[in-house]
Amino acid sequence: MMPVIRLEGVGKRFGETVLFEKLDFSVPAGSVTCLLGPSGCGKTTMLNLMAGLTPPDTGKADIRGRFSFVFQDARLLPWETVRENALYAMDSHIHKQERLERADTMLNLLELKNAVHLLPGQISGGMARRTALARALLAPHEALLLDEPLSSLDPDMRTRIIELLPEMLKGKAVVLVTHDYVTAAALSDRVFRLTLPPVVIRSVDNNDLEGTLDQIERIDRERSTPD
Amino acid sequence: MISTSRKRLWVAGSSLLAVLIWKLASRIVAREIILPSPESTVFYLAGLLGEGETWIAVGSTLRRVLFSFLMNIMFALVSGVASGFSSRIYYALKPVITVMKAVPTMGVILLSLIWFNSETAVVFVCTLIVFPVLYSSVVTGIRHLDEGLLEMHRVFRIRWPRTLIRFVFPSLRPYLIAGVMSGLGLSMKVIIAAEVLSQPKTGIGTMFQIERARLNTTGVFAWSLLVIILTAGLDVLFAVLRKRYGEKR
Numbered sequence: 472m473m474p475v476i477r478l479e480g481v482g483k484r485f486g487e488t489v490l491f492e493k494l495d496f497s498v499p500a501g502s503v504t505c506l507l508g509p510s511g512c513g514k515t516t517m518l519n520l521m522a523g524l525t526p527p528d529t530g531k532a533d534i535r536g537r538f539s540f541v542f543q544d545a546r547l548l549p550w551e552t553v554r555e556n557a558l559y560a561m562d563s564h565i566h567k568q569e570r571l572e573r574a575d576t577m578l579n580l581l582e583l584k585n586a587v588h589l590l591p592g593q594i595s596g597g598m599a600r601r602t603a604l605a606r607a608l609l610a611p612h613e614a615l616l617l618d619e620p621l622s623s624l625d626p627d628m629r630t631r632i633i634e635l636l637p638e639m640l641k642g643k644a645v646v647l648v649t650h651d652y653v654t655a656a657a658l659s660d661r662v663f664r665l666t667l668p669p670v671v672i673r674s675v676d677n678n679d680l681e682g683t684l685d686q687i688e689r690i691d692r693e694r695s696t697p698d
Numbered sequence: 699m700i701s702t703s704r705k706r707l708w709v710a711g712s713s714l715l716a717v718l719i720w721k722l723a724s725r726i727v728a729r730e731i732i733l734p735s736p737e738s739t740v741f742y743l744a745g746l747l748g749e750g751e752t753w754i755a756v757g758s759t760l761r762r763v764l765f766s767f768l769m770n771i772m773f774a775l776v777s778g779v780a781s782g783f784s785s786r787i788y789y790a791l792k793p794v795i796t797v798m799k800a801v802p803t804m805g806v807i808l809l810s811l812i813w814f815n816s817e818t819a820v821v822f823v824c825t826l827i828v829f830p831v832l833y834s835s836v837v838t839g840i841r842h843l844d845e846g847l848l849e850m851h852r853v854f855r856i857r858w859p860r861t862l863i864r865f866v867f868p869s870l871r872p873y874l875i876a877g878v879m880s881g882l883g884l885s886m887k888v889i890i891a892a893e894v895l896s897q898p899k900t901g902i903g904t905m906f907q908i909e910r911a912r913l914n915t916t917g918v919f920a921w922s923l924l925v926i927i928l929t930a931g932l933d934v935l936f937a938v939l940r941k942r943y944g945e946k947r
Contacts, residue, residue: 540853546846560854
């Protein structure tokens with residue numbers, strides 16, 4: 472299948488630190504890839520490269536069609552209500568009634584029903600993140616990039632949303648940055664685990680690992696057993 | 699912070715002191731033609747208010763102020779947004795704005811009197827003087843747009859009409875309010891100054907010139923007092939409008 476999100480031979484360095492060199496990476500439609508790893512390993516940079524927010528030094532990065540992004544901070548318009556913010560990235564050619572219905576269904580699922588008419592200044596950080604998630608999910612885009620979307624939620628809420636997400640992500644090409652193994656295990660078809668720089672070439676046969684979470688955990692166990 | 703009643707007390711106190719000093723000075727000078735007393739000024743003003751000609755003059759000046767001010771706001775929004783987003787346009791406009799800021803008001807008035815009729819000249823002068831103030835506040839507003847929200851618009855590829863109406867203009871509001879506050883008072887001053895020199899058929903500036911020609915200093919004082927009251931009135935009106943409609947989009 473044609474990949475929706477693609478990085479080809481991407482190189483990126485910050486000063487002396489080589490974050491990526493000749494990195495190849497792609498995500499087809501209908502697949503969720505998780506980027507795991509400690510802070511500073513370049514997860515967010517990788518996401519920004521895909522989104523075109525950071526230009527690569529070498530190689531190329533692109534996404535077919537339009538895409539949605541959930542940033543680490545909510546980035547809502549402070550003078551618009553939760554519902555207006557959730558609807559913000561939706562196309563206006565869809566009938567207004569239908570847009571409202573879809574938004575309210577989504578906001579109900581994300582447990583924001585009682586907040587639809589509130590402004591971002593009147594809701595908690597967790598609610599703001601869920602509003603941003605609603606905005607990204609409601610946009611009819613093929614690709615979705617999520618930067619730790621569940622990090623500021625309390626554990627119960629996180630569990631409930633993790634249960635809902637697979638249905639909502641269906642059919643899209645998704646890249647999810649997280650350092651939470653539970654989220655990764657529940658949502659992803661594939662995991663790309665990054666290690667801290669300095670790494671010369673980031674690929675499966677180097678220090679970084681690509682595979683299902685089970686495979687990666689098995690490799691970890693084998694590595695830690697002395698032979 | 700001091701309480702509202704205390705604030706009023708201080709404002710009233712200082713105003714009273716100013717009037718007392720004025721009164722005292724006019725006593726010492728003791729010649730109405732040099733420095734009219736407060737009471738004769740107020741009396742003269744009361745007399746003016748009873749005349750239809752006064753209101754026609756006030757009306758024409760206010761009309762010019764509002765017309766040129768609204769035009770200025772529109773120009774400033776269009777060019778300010780354009781040069782806030784494009785540094786090419788910003789640098790292309792830079793010399794124009796610098797000239798507009800530096801050019802002497804009187805020089806402009808005299809030149810525009812040579813070029814236009816008195817009605818057009820007044821509005822032209824006001825645009826030239828007030829536009830840079832409003833333009834600068836719009837550009838500053840664009841420069842201070844929230845980076846994260848800008849990035850969000852870029853990533854989601856939100857179309858520009860929606861970006862302008864729902865993100866850029868609401869973000870500009872505090873800067874526009876500041877611009878309107880200082881721009882309105884400035885417009886009033888510049889328009890009257892231009893009227894004094896260009897002598898349109900009716901207008902506060904025209905009346906100033908008439909009183910001066912008659913060596914009626916009391917008249918000049920009374921008209922000045924009227925302008926102060928009008929400007930304060932505009933400020934209050936604007937504050938009320940802002941309170942009533944400002945919080946909504």
